[in-house]
Amino acid sequence: MTRQAERKRATKETQVEVSIDLDGQGTTAISTGIPFYDHMLDQLGKHGGFNLKVQAKGDLEIDTHHTVEDVAITLGEAFAEALGGKVGVRRFASGLFPLDESLVEISLDLSGRSFVHWEVEMPECLPLGDPAFDPQLTEHAISSFANAAGITLHVTLRRGKNVHHIIEASFKGLARCLRDAVKIESDALPSTKGKL
Numbered sequence: 001m002t003r004q005a006e007r008k009r010a011t012k013e014t015q016v017e018v019s020i021d022l023d024g025q026g027t028t029a030i031s032t033g034i035p036f037y038d039h040m041l042d043q044l045g046k047h048g049g050f051n052l053k054v055q056a057k058g059d060l061e062i063d064t065h066h067t068v069e070d071v072a073i074t075l076g077e078a079f080a081e082a083l084g085g086k087v088g089v090r091r092f093a094s095g096l097f098p099l100d101e102s103l104v105e106i107s108l109d110l111s112g113r114s115f116v117h118w119e120v121e122m123p124e125c126l127p128l129g130d131p132a133f134d135p136q137l138t139e140h141a142i143s144s145f146a147n148a149a150g151i152t153l154h155v156t157l158r159r160g161k162n163v164h165h166i167i168e169a170s171f172k173g174l175a176r177c178l179r180d181a182v183k184i185e186s187d188a189l190p191s192t193k194g195k196l
Contacts, residue, residue, distance in 0.1 A: 003182070005081035009074040013066040014058035016074045022082050022182050024051025032056040032071055034064050036129035037141070040171040041071070047175035060131045065140075068133070072141045076148025083149075083182060086110060091190040093180035097173030102160030106173040109152040110181050112196045116143040119156040120170065125163040138167045142174060 003022040010016075028045035030038040032054060045052030054075065058067030083089070094107035104120070122135045146153040155174075160166040189196060 001084075003082045003084060005078040007074050007078040007081065009070050009077075011066075011070065013062075014056060014070040016054070016056045016058075016067075016070050018055075018071070018074045018078045019051075019053045020075070020078045020082050021051035022079075024049060027051045029053045032067055033058065033060050034067060034129065034131055034133055036133035037064070037068055037071070040141075040167065041075075043168060043171045044175045044178075047172050048179045050178075064131050064133055065137060068137045068141050069144050072144035073148045076145040076151075079145070079149045079178075083110065085189070086112075086196045087189050088184040088186045089190060090181050090183045090185050091196070093177035095173060095177060095180075096158065097169050097176065099165040099169040099172065100162065102162060102165035102169045103158040104160070104166065104169040104173050105154075105156040105158055106170075106177045107154045108146075108174075108177050108181060110150075110196065111152045112150040113152055114147040114150050115152045116146050117154045117156075118143060119154075120166065121157060122163055122166065123161060128164060128167075135163045135167060138170060142170065 006019040026046040028042045030041045056071050091110050097104050118139045127134045
């Protein structure tokens, strides 16, 4: 069984192409035009164990919001397609993920029901990189991905002062939980309803 997918999204604001292999080696090729976002998506592929390619062009002369959002939506759709019928997957995953002084708690369920609880208060910080990634876009990026993928997701900041560390711990933690949740551990669908 191959768990791979490719998705494209084209709007007046962006053009996005994504390919993902859930059973890869963590190989990534990311180019969104937003270096900090590229770095976070690279963490997602590397620590998720996914082969991930993202190519995006957007209206960065206006701001980075449209590109961040459309990449996240397209990635979520590709993830859901690659996951397929979810037969045999572990389904649930959670953990605490540190990065220096920051500690983020992630819990998720590949339920098919989109829900995000985001409890991450970002310290005040200038946007990161050039073109600038507004730290407030982190919630939007991760929520857009989870909603498009049909994931129930809870993200809680336990402690942290450095915005870069908080964001990176969030992406790395999400990646590790996704890695655990997509693991095949049986030949049965993990649901009493008979459908996910």
